[in-house]
Amino acid sequence: MKNQWINFFSGNVKIIIQGKGVERFLNDCTRKGIHVWNVKKMGAEAYTCYVMLKDIKPLRSLMKHQDCRFRFLTRKGLPFLAMYSIKNSGIVVGLFLAFLAVFLLSNMVWDIEVKGAEPATEHKIMQELDKLGVKKGKFQFFLKDVESIQRYLTDTISEITWIGVVLNGTSYHFEVVEKNEPEKPEALSPRSLVASKKALISKIYVEKGQPLVQVNDYVKEGQVLVSGLIGREDNKKSIAAVGEVLGETWYLSQVDVPIKTTFTVLTGEVYQKHYLKLGSFKLPIWGFFEPEYAEKEEFEAERPFFFLKWKLPISYVGKTIHEQEVTERVYDEEEIVEKALEIGRQDLFANKLDEDAIIKGEKVLRTNKENGKVRIDIHFQVIESIVKIEPIIQGD
Secondary structure (H helix, E strand, O other), rough: HHHHHHHHOOOOEEEEEEEHHHHHHHHHHOOOOOEEEEEEEEEEOOOEEEEEHHHHHOOOOHHHHOEEEEEEEEOHHHHHHHHHHHOOHHHHHHHHHHOOOOOHHHEOOOEEEEEEEOHHHHHHHHHHHHHHOOOOOOEEHHHOOOOHHHHHHHHHHHEEEEEEEEEOEEEEEEEEEEEEOOOOOOOOOOOEEEEEEOEEEEEEEEEOOEEEEOOOEEOOOOEEEEOOOEOOOOOOOEEEEEEEEEEEEEEEEEEEEEEEEEEEEEEEEEEEEEEEOOOOOOEEEEEEOOOOOOOEEEEEEEEEEEEEEEEEEEEEEEEEEEEEEEEEEOOOOHHHHHHHHHHHHHHHHHHHOOOEEEEEEEEEEEEEEEEOOOEEEEEEEEEEOOOEEEEEEOOO
């Protein structure tokens, strides 16, 4: 296999030698270091064989002292292919331009299809795609990757629950799942509404059931707020109590805030690197040096190339390197309190409150500095739903 490649790049010719003393001539070639192979006898005084292109000149010199002559039959290898290409440069250039045109056209956007969306929603999707540059005739190299487009559309368009994005050759396909109307409530079994925690009633709305408390009443955990038993004492009927009861509740949070903190920020310096990727090998085409950043953050995006509908094993990789720097910040007393309040709120909503709860009031009770941090006790007043479902068991 190695000799075949050497022969191809160096070039070789097939010759026919005719005349007297051909065997002696072939022996002289071997002694002179002229490589001859595939020698075949074609008649009484004729042989065919292959020789390297570089040995043709020594072969001619050697034949001057012989009684035989040779002529060329075939020519093979890269030198002859290059010579043919130069002579027929118009064809070669035409083929190259045709291939380049097909390649470029195969990496453009020619179709955008949206399925599963109402006309109004589809119009919004097309508007957002237009902002991203996803439109017919655009090169795919300069567009965001499929995951980024999917994430952007999901975050931007409130009418959709989910959208699938598929790039198939030169076409983008979008599969949309829109938000549906809420399902009809299912039949409820008899129940009462009781307090889930101690609170001061701030609002009560009863759709079904018998209210047993009113605004500004103080209730304890487990106390019945809205009873599912209605009617006179001698003719009680159990139903599913439905309503909303909001109460003022109280929470005590303890938050530690460091006086000094370090964090990483971007300086604004950016370095771009571009590669052609073949398998796991990356060939740099721009940005050959590594930036001298002490701290950095890298983002990499890969986009495959297509030829017609086939995905090529070659892809474009763009790498963006952002310079970072570590900054130290020292909080004053006012900033420490504000930071503690923010942390306290986040902790409440993460662990104890529903998202529709409202913080009515905040009060710092005590602060204490120790070991480079400040410990702060905070009292929160919250307006939230205090309803808990308690089934009514028949016979109670």
